[in-house]
Amino acid sequence: MARTGSRLATNQHHGTAAVQTSSESEHVRDQVTRALELVAQGQGSQLSAFSLLGEAWRTDADACLCALSELLKRCLVVYTKDAGVERVFEFVAAFAASESGTRAMDGSVDKENSPFGEDFSERMLSFFTRLLAAKDKAVRCRSCEAIASLMNAFGDATSRDTTIWSRLTRALLERTRDRVPMVRARALVALHAMYTREAQISDDETWKSFERLITSDPSTLVRRTALAHAVLTPQTKLLDAVLSRTRDVDERIRAMVYQQVLSGQVDPRMLSIAQRVELLQRGISDRSPMVRRACLQTMLRENWLERVCDGRLTSLMRLLDVEVNETTALSALTQMLIDCSETRCLQIITRFMSELRQATDHTEDEQGEQQQEEACPVDLNELNAERAAVAYVSAQVIAWKARRDRNPIWSHRLAAFLPCTADLCAALLYYHRHAVDVAAAIPDMDATSSFISNPEHSKSALEISAAIGTPQTYAFVVRMLLKMASLVDLSDEAGRRILVSTLQALIRSPRFRTEELELALGTLMRAQADVSETTRLIAEMVTGLHTGTDEAETEPETEQQCSSGRCLALTEALLQVLLMHWHRLGHQFSGRSSLRQRMDSSSFTETAAQTLMPTLMSLFSACVLNHLTSDDSDQRLAAVNVLGLYGLVDQTGQLAMQHALLLLHVSENDVEAVRLVALRALFDWLCVFPFESASSDDHSQSSKESWASDQDRTTLRRNLLDRLCMVLTSADTDSLQSIVVEGFAKLIFLRRLAPDAELIKRLLLLFFTPTTADNPALRQCLAVFFPSICLLGTAQHRHAFEQTFLPTLRVLVNSPKLNPLATVSPVQAGQYIMYLLDPSRVKAQPMHHASRFQTPTRPSPDLR
Template identity: 25%
Template sequence: MAPQLPPPSPPLPLRPTTFEDTVAVHDADLAQVLFEHRLLSAVYSKRPPDLNSKKRKLHEMRKQVPDVDALARKRKLDLEGTAETSNVEPARARALEKRSTALDHLLDDGALDRPSMAMRNYKAIVVMPLRMTHEEARLAALEGIIHLRRASSDSSPSLTNGATASTVWKAEARPTPSAIPRSLVFTFPQNSYEQRSALKRTTKAGNDENVEVMANGGGGPGHDAAAKLRACFDECQRSAFTHTKAIQRIVALQETAPEATVEAQFKKLLNHIMRVGKREPAVERLVAFVGLCCSARSDNADNANIGNALLEKLLDHLLDALQAKDKSARMRAAQLVSNILGVIPRDGDFLQDATWDKLESRMLGRLDDKVANVRTQAVRALERLQDTEACANGKDPICSKLTTMMESDSSAEVRKASVRAVVINKASLKAILRRTRDTKDDVRAASYERIGTHVHIKMLSISHRVALLNEGLNDRSQVVRLACERMFCEKWLALAGGNPLSLLKYLDVEASLETVLLALRVLFDAAFDKSRAQEASEELRRAADWDLSGPNAKLVLTPEGAVYLRAKCEALLRNGRDDDVEALIPDLTSFGEVMAVCQSQVVESAATKAAEDADRLASARFVLEQLLETARGLDASHDVAGQHALTQFITKMLDTRRGPNLGVVQASLKLLRSFVGDHMEDQFVRQGASIVFDCLEPLEASAVEPSSAGADAVSLAQLQAQLEAAVASEDYETAARLKRQVADLEQSPQAVEAWRMERALVIAVSVLQAIRRPAVIAELQGLMDRVILPNLQEREDDHLRHLALKGLALYCQLGASQARKHLPILKMFLTAEEETLDIRADALRGIFDLVMLWGLAAIADADAEEGATPSEAAAEDLMFMLLGYMDSDDHTLRLVAAEGFAKLAVVGRLVDVRVLQCLIVLYFHPTSSSDVRLRQCLAVCFPILAENTQSGRAAIEEMAIPLLETIVCPPPDSPLGEVPVESVLQYVVFLLSFSASTVQTAFAQALLVELLAAPTGPHIRVLSRALNNVKLDADCDVALLVKVANTLESNKSFTDGVAARQLDKFRARLADLLKASGGKSKQINSEDHAEDAATKSAHANSGAESHQGVSFEGDEEKANPSDELAVILARVKARASVHEDGAVDAEAAGASTSASQTKESKARRKLKRKSIFRAAMAVDDDDLEDEDDEDDFSVASDSE
């Protein structure tokens, strides 16, 4: 017989079908139930795995609810006024009766008296059904919630009136939620067990009024205020658009409701917010809403907020929560304090002095919290608590602490928050500038944003401004680059009044040209790029279209105007706006007139040697160089007249003594080279050679300088008379200037000859640099004989000799015969120790360039050894000579040599195993630890060789095993003993990962050989770890590796625990490979029972170990030479003897150290220490006896 249903409630003619309808019907009752369910879903969303028997029983009863979809359809038809006969109503009645019976059983059994049991049973009976998919099942669960709502006050996990946040959170730890829902609601004080029982009985009787009154714990204004506050919070967590109206309702509620009730309810609502640690939109909206509530004002009191007393008490409650044990509570409390401090007005006595002091002390304490999120929120809260005046004097403790955290905190979020929060003063500004080089992109971007918005450009020095632009615009992160672009194009441009030339005056355009051009390129691209047209502001467009015509035409002759014109022309051409370029520069003839005006300023400034005239001269030369670079970028193919005018101007300018410098000369020759095509390059060479010869032997006297002796005498007499008059009138500044002019005029013949030779040399080098096709004509040979070679013999002027050496190297690049002919000159400058370091480094660079172009055999000219062709012997000698500079005491020469060999290997010109071995040893040697450029170069070189070039991969494969044998057992007193073996092996294994499986197998065998040869050696752990890093697959010779590994495992000398575990791990890998290989595993298992004589002999002799290795006597006689394992064991024996010899030599060297130091001279001791590259190539000691022969090297064979 079907059970009887309870009588329907009178106020409920129709059953609600949604949560919203349910809340509307039971406004004061089920709304709280729904709130409670959502919070518990957020906090206790993960079901514990150990459910008790009652939970399992209830879970089974819940599974027995039949056809809830049909039940939902039936209820929908009933609501629409239709009738449908179905059998689902009795099923629903049975399900509700079972649920009611279960609830009665739990209530009568007292299962809800204990807090832990109350929460678990609540979750099993109420929370889980409310999460069910079907709506009818959720509504049925809501009916059962009424029986459990009112648990005893001690069974609630929520905060009560008498408990503070810290005590409750410390008393009961909350499990970490696995998932936080999109919204949360709030639990409230519950009634006693007696009230709950009465509620159950009243509910069964159908008295809904008693249900509502008892469920709410009684009526009254306090209850209404709490319900309204809860409703406001529930609305505000769903949408931010309701915050304004909710704040108005709360302000009105405070005027009518008791203050204690509002305060208590507000604290409870805050407690539920602080329980959620995950960043959820609903929680973030509530956090923002609380801050707005604290800053709201009443309409009836203009000078009062929502209640200073309430604000004080809320802050006290939050500050107490900062000491909670739960990290989520600490984080949310700090976040709420930060939001409140961020929105309350900065004027007025909103807080008492004691509250401010408490805020400062508690927040400073949270800066040392172990959770990074708590520290981040504390930093944001402390932003408001800084004293600006004390920060300016460096006496504010908060500012000092934030500055320290900005640089020392391990969390990037804390550093970023500190950058944004700290007050700008001298100390914090320096720290922010250092944060622009932080390891994290977000911190660097935040630093640029803070500098752009809060730091005036005048507060930064010129070097800081240039460094910021250079590092920011070249940053690898797009976020940082965009932040730097906004700083320059928006903030700094606005500070300059929108004038780009004024902005460039804040930068040193002459000393930092590349950085300024990059910044202007960013500015013009932002203004001209069509894809970014919407991002460009009106001020940015005006800056990009700045007019340089009319009254502003003179600005072109300033350094800022010349650079701006060059960058603008390049940007217009880059964006395809040729018409705008023609409108800006109509023709080359008029542009040449502008250059002539600039050249006249150069000559005028160079006529005197005053300090201000020297600055003007440098600026004028810089402007002239930029104008020449601008003209080179223009299309002058159809402007023949303009080309002719510029050619005449350049020819005349280069023949002027007080005129162009090196930069102007190089720009002039590049412009002339752009006038001719590649097929007419000989014409450009002849034109440049004629300018050089005219400079050496002018046909007529220059109009700028006196050339005759009579004119010199007249000028000298006039200057001397003026000098005497200046001294008599005590005009010492004019007298000093006249004295310098007299000295120059007295030396004019020699000075004229010197500057003509220097000018000719500079032009000749510039012509050689502009040549693109290797070819030698008569004019080039004339430049070589008349200009370059004579200046190489100049001993008084290092600058001229340096330029001449550069020209010689450029001339040798025109052909292999020229390189072979003049290579001895380069070698002479390289080996001459009396030469300057720059000259020797340039000579070494020139030799490497020639080797890269023509190869060793094509340029070497040394004598040949017996049994070798001259080219092979000379190439070998040249290579060893260059290799010797990798161990030079000078940092520059060592860097040039390493870079040269690395480039030769990358381009495939010289891929030698010995060279690569020396490079990899130098890469890891401690002597190169401070050489960042050297290590960066080699770090790029080796992966390129291993991955992209076949010859490089083969050389690395050939190098691996000899390198392993060399570094594992280095000779005594060898610098190889300082090389970190583990780092080298890890890097070699990485390089070999690009090779075939056979190479991996061979290297694994070599590692096993070293372990067998010295089972008690110092590197067995390193070797065993490297063994597990080797990539092996099913194609490898796994069978042989298994045999060798088993041989090592059976060795009684192999007793190190760490190495043994690594070996077991390696053998497990081999076993997996054997399983993957299929039939091979059976073959190996059968072969294990029939080991050959060599293996058995190795096992028998493994106990007769020595201090450094194991002896394998008689193995060669018993082993079959064709057996691979016998070959490996023979290698083991050879390597064991090498290890034993090394140990003996080390002991002998240690015993005779004191005696040898007394007998040997300092030079002999220095010579006996092997260099890095000689030790890496196993050079014999006999080669060291000849001190003068630095190129005689004998390389030991790899079979050793």
């Protein structure tokens, strides 16, 4: 009986304890539930929720965590965006951070004295880490989001348990390969939060995951998230991956790289000069206005110019090495100033003028000079490459704004900015003479390796080069001054005569470089206003050089080659200038509303070409035909280039017809560089001249000769196209194949070649075959050509694509296993052709009338 009584007493005691424990657990559960309800509904103060959850944690940590885990699982299954769920996770993260901070400040508190023996943050991290492997995508996504919230809220009070961090890192790295893009993106955010809080994670493996997702993830969301959270330091080695996204297929990602990543984290001095130039080249040639604006205004002006270069245009040009990268640097600076507001553009130019005056006058009152806004001509003293480039671009932009706005203010500023013609001509002669003197002072300046490598001469050569500059620098300054000379006002007769005599003297100079010949001839043609005089001058010079070469039997071979190269350079520069001059005239007359005026402009161009052809043919026989059979490949290259220009200058097409087979022979049997130029010339001739007979029913005796000539043209054209079609599949280099593909695409797009199903089938197979994957020029050309011709072409073009559908798929299906086409999916190829022929694509992608024929690269504004 005594034993029975004691057992009953013991059972009664345990029952009372269980009831008390159950009631406490219920009370804790109610507190946790009320706290999360207040947070989710956004009602009441967050302090009340903090006090409720804190009281529950201190009362019974085990019951608190059990109730909290059960309630959080209900939030984890919500995949769609929900503000209440996001507030719950932020609240839990803030509570965990406060508890971790309390434990960190109180050093006497340890695991034995804590409510549960462990940190609340560690328990939450372990809980969410286990759920990262759940089957439900919502649970995986919300777990990554909760971990990121915990990391952002922890700060420096984060626990540093190595086991927890390593397990968490491995789990997040696994989630970066999740099949759901949203989960991969959230995992990246959590990994970035761990890195910014200096967590102990595997840096190499983590940043390899970032690099993989930035460069090759198919989801736009994941690539954008990875770029936004990439930490660009030398340790992460992510810079190359980020730079590659400037060629992303999504314009928002390309704009993000320029506007946020490169402008916020990357100092341009971290990049090489080649990387800076490549970034600018991609940005200014992008088809998206948003990307161009981000590149020019955000990255170039706000970051590079204002922040890094302190607003100095010369420092920006030095950052881009304008002397070597002239085209890209000048184009970027020009477009940046044009896209700026007028006030901002004037401030930048005025700051440059103040800098230039300070450099030449050696004054120290920089602030006073910057505030001075009085217009004054640019100082041509002590010009270097950077100052000359900025001076030319500033004058160019002011002249463009004066023509566009028709505002007398810009015209007055241009007149005040440009120096007088006499000073400009004196500066031209001065810098050209110094270029010649410096080249003579430093022997073999173009090939300094043998001179400077000698220890006896290296010190003297470097000292001379540092003191007086290099010939390349002076030649660059001359080039900028020649471009500036094309902007001067020629109403002053005395100044115009000085300019003409100066340009003639420069052209006659044997040390005048080939790069400046075209600029000088273009400016001379504008100053003389008579094309025949400039042509006669070049003809006399070429004839003199050719006669001197023939008569000097004992002349060294090197001097003969220099003379021959001079003849070809002069002729090529003259033809280039003539083509540009006639194109400019045609562009001016194309805006005339009268048909008679347009016909008059066309007849004027043809008459000018016929008038100049006798003189040009004398140059042709003197310096072109003789060099086509030269042993020097460089001379053959120049001769083929000049022959191609001659065919374009001859408006009748007779010269192109006579020498087309010659160019075809060169394109098949010469070295690769010459073959490329010959192929380009052939396709240019085919694009300009029809080479085919006109349909006519008049076969009388008087028209038999012309009819026979038309038949010869048609036969020649057919033979050329057949031989060129063979190059599509038999070309031994990628460059040759790209030139032929681009040429046929131009012919079809310009309606010079009727749509042929067999030719289009060959182009489609070249586009699909894996062997052209390493030929980006070919792939990009066809990727633009196919959608454009189907969208903007005629019904015949679409019918030709319809006819190629089954033959193309038949080739892919019947390809042998060893053929690269066997790896191409016929289903995907058929889907692509069906996409091209989809009639709803025209309605789905409306194009502006003025921009329908927009090319992939955006040309710089016409500032001439």
